[in-house]
Structure formats: structure tokens, C-alpha cells
Amino acid sequence: VSGGEFDLIRMLKGQLAQRHGDVLLGIGDDAAILRNGTCVTCDLLVEDVHFRRATTSLHDLGWKALAVNLSDLAAMGARPILAVVGLGLPPDLAEAGVVELYAGLDECAATYGLDVAGGDVVRAPVLTLSVTAIGRWDWMALRSGAAPGNRLAVTGPLGASRAGLAILEGRATGDDALVERHRRPQPRVAEGHALAGMASAMMDISDGLASDVVRLAEASRMTCVIDLDLVPVADGVESVARQLGELPTRFAAAGGEDYELLVAIPEQAIARARAPLLVVGHVTAGEPGRVIFTGEGSDDPPRGFDHLDQV
């Protein structure tokens, strides 16, 4: 969600009561959490806001709609069990299209070992998908636990999805693997589960490291320092960034839809982590919610991707 909607959620958070003893965490993090080990996350995808049918195949849309939700579960450390899908069908979408969409959903579900349950199928003016993913947590990590001295690290190199989008849109040339990373994001479910027990804070990078780290800093009421020189750049991204006249590390830090995880973690825990971790900065007890960029490009700090403005 973008800035304006994020403020709205904060306002609603104040308005909504927490009343059921089985709910550990409601609004505000990547997912809601129940005491019985259940974790729930929900995304609404709307045609011409989040995707265009002209440029996204229905199969890819199905994959991505589910993958994005699984990434939210991964961000809490939960492993997926079930996805419930609500589908709003426009008049011009034939039954074959629905089958293709579900085939994409089911391919992603098979890859990550969960079930898909149809929830509701209704009419709508544009193709609308609501995906709710249910997972189970053994231990969990929130956005709000970062502590002074923690390292900030990511689970993999960044920028591939953004580079893939540039290639898809004809703004650059490059490897098909980058396009594939954009079309079929791979949520870090196993990594999230492994890291949840040792990370102080965790979230997924959906809007780009540069934006998402602000949310972690806000939720944890800490200052986060990102050294742009340390930002790991995915294979093939450097060439695409250069074609677009951008510094590769800065390009990667602003790249949305990578769906790697961002963790704040004690330095001594990094070596024991059963997931790859690439350090990009650290946490300090400075001004709450502030992010400081250092290194090359920090004089013009990168800005993240805003889903709502990128159609």
C-alpha cells in the first residue's frame, strides 16, 4: 500500500478493537496472527491498477497473486496451508481464461505445497482477485522488533524484477531470466521459517528495499542505516541499470517486487542462520522511523516502487 493508504490503515488500527483472545495480532503487520498457530494474509488485485491483461498472462497473474500472499506469510515466518480465492469476473473473460488463471494459482500452490480453495465467484466490472493465504507459524518475527546494533540483511540480490519489467516494457534489453523473475516471483517461505526464530524483525521486500526499510524503521521506532555500496545486485541487473542511466546498486535498492526478505538480526546470529543473508546496513537508536542512506548515490536517495502508481 502506498503512503496515503498506509496512513489510513494506521487510523483504522486505532479505531478497531482487539477483543477476541485468540487474536495475537490484527491489523498492521504483513499478516494477522492467531494464538492457535494460524497466520492469515489477504491481498486484493484489481485489473488496470495492479496488472493489465494486455501485458500479463492469466497464468502468470494466478501465480503472482498467490506468490505475493505467500511472501507475506514468509515475512512472518509462517508456512502456507491454504489459499482462499475470491474472483470478480468481467463480462469479457471467457471460462477458458478462468481455467488458465486457476492453473497459474495451482502451479504456485503445488510449488509451495498448499491447497487452493475457491471462495466466491462474482461479476465485476474489471478482473478482480482476492487471495487470502492461511499459514501456520511455529515461531514468528514482526516488523517491530529491530534493536540497536542489529545488522540489516536481505535474503538475496535485488533488482531482478525491476530489470525484468524494464525488459518486458522494451525500455532495455537483457536476460530472459530477469523477465521470469518479474513474472514468477519466488517467495522466500523456507528462508522466512528458518529466520523467524532468530531475527529481531522481518518483513518482505515488495515495494523495494528503500521504501520497505522505512516501514521497518517506523514499526520498530528505530533509525535504519542502509549502505548503498553493500546492496547486492542480481545477475544481469547491472547492464539493465546502465542502459537506463542508473547506478546499479541504487537501481536495485529501489526495485519493487523482488520478494526477498529484509531482516534485522544480531550480528552473531548471522553465521548460524539457515538462510543466505547479505548485510546491507544496521539499526541505531536514532530518530524513530528515519532511514539514512550512505555510500555512492546516497546524495539522491532511492525511492521505492509504489504499486498504486505503477500500472
Place this chain on the structure above:
Amino acid sequence: VSGGEFDLIRMLKGQLAQRHGDVLLGIGDDAAILRNGTCVTCDLLVEDVHFRRATTSLHDLGWKALAVNLSDLAAMGARPILAVVGLGLPPDLAEAGVVELYAGLDECAATYGLDVAGGDVVRAPVLTLSVTAIGRWDWMALRSGAAPGNRLAVTGPLGASRAGLAILEGRATGDDALVERHRRPQPRVAEGHALAGMASAMMDISDGLASDVVRLAEASRMTCVIDLDLVPVADGVESVARQLGELPTRFAAAGGEDYELLVAIPEQAIARARAPLLVVGHVTAGEPGRVIFTGEGSDDPPRGFDHLDQV
């Protein structure tokens, strides 16, 4: 969902694999069910398909969007814990409108003792609500368990919501309480929980007894017999039905959005049930999926309400 979409769900049901051992029941009933006692249901509500902002206040819309989901949980015998809401906002909906919508959601949540967690807030061409309700079951009832000799019974008199809609639309005059029943449906959560342990089959009446009993007959592969003379008519409905030139029992049997429960239950269990039960028919081992109407009006059997055609 209407007939066409119901067929689509059946087709998808064949396509989707059941692979996670924690999922007891996926697509097809009122809700999906997990082995750990969790029950999940999802509805997508789209402006100008399911409601119009000109005739439904945002507060009522919030209440109803959640109530409908709670009714699906009630139909399985589950008690609600949490609702996760995805919201698609059109450009012309001001922030105050969102607050009003959430106030309605939260009033319903308070009445039934659950939490509301915001999930996702996005842009959309028309107001779009996705509500996923999570509940817990101790025991459950499916649509598919009806057995020959079972009585068919409902948890309360019918037709109030349909009569309320006719009053709202100026097609009849009548009691404000009927309008209230249309605007603020009261899902039978406690009744569902009490009946789940003793009913052979259970579902909620969202599209009208006359349509929904067909689904129960299909899922159970039985013939259901409904005696229209036994259909209980809610207070004040008779006068509205007469104004519209309809037989009150037939009007009530075709009345959508009452959200009472329909159960198939052994006759000897009815007296022990800790919920009101009004017998309307019985189950026989006839042609699977067939419904036979008897009594006055059965020469022209009532048809249920189709959400998709009633805007």
C-alpha cells in the same frame, strides 16, 4: 453464486489438487476447513453487482459484508475469531466513507465477538470489499450429510429480508423491522454451533430456501421434499406478500438474505436441539439433487433469489 458460477466452481474443484494434510475440506461447501480446528470463508462484494451506494449506507454495507461471511461460518458450525478485509477504493470515496464502512464492520464484529484486521487497501474502479472470516469449529456439519428420513428444518421464520427490500424499494408498505432485517442480517452463529453436533447436514439460507435446498439435495445426493404449507412466515411478511399479489408461504420460501440455517436432522434429535427448529419437509432416497414441493403454491414452485441478478 448463481447457477453458472456454481458449475464453474464444480469444474475447478475437479482441477484443484488436495495436497496439504492440514486441509480437511477445500472448495465446495460454505467454508474451507483445516484439521487444526480453523474454518475459513471468503466473499467478494462489488459495487453495482451486490449493492448500490445510492440505496445502501456504507455503515450497513460494512455490517452486511461481515454478517454474510459469519453466516457461512455458522453454516459449518464454526464460531468467528477474525475477519480480514481487503478494500478496493474508487476515486470518489472520501476517507470519511471508509471510516463509516469500517464502523459498520466493527459494529457487527463487536456483536459477534470477533476482531477485524485490515488486510489490503487498493484503488479500484468501483467500491470492492473482500471479507475473509476465520472461525474455529469444535464439530461441524456439511451440506453433504443428509440421510433418508431426516427432517428438513429452518432456524426461524423466513421472508423478512425480501419484504424489507420491497418496502425499501417502495413496492410495498410495512414494518420498519422488516427493513432492518434486510439492512442488518443476523447470522445464526450460536444456533449453528449448537446444531453442528446433531444435524446430518447444514447450510445457510442466503438465496432463499427454495434455491438453497437444491444445493443441499445435490451435495447430499438425496431428494428433498418441502411442504410449502409448513414454511414459517416472519411477522409482517404476510401483508407485504399480499400487497405484491403473492402467497405468503411461497414468498417466504423464495426470500433471499434471511440467513437462517437449513438443517437435515434425525426427527428424534429435534426435541434435544438447543436452537429453534421449524420443520419444513423431509429427505428421501429419491433422485439425487431433486426437490419436490408440496402444499399450496407447489403447482408453480418458488424460485430463489439470485444475488447476481438482483442489483
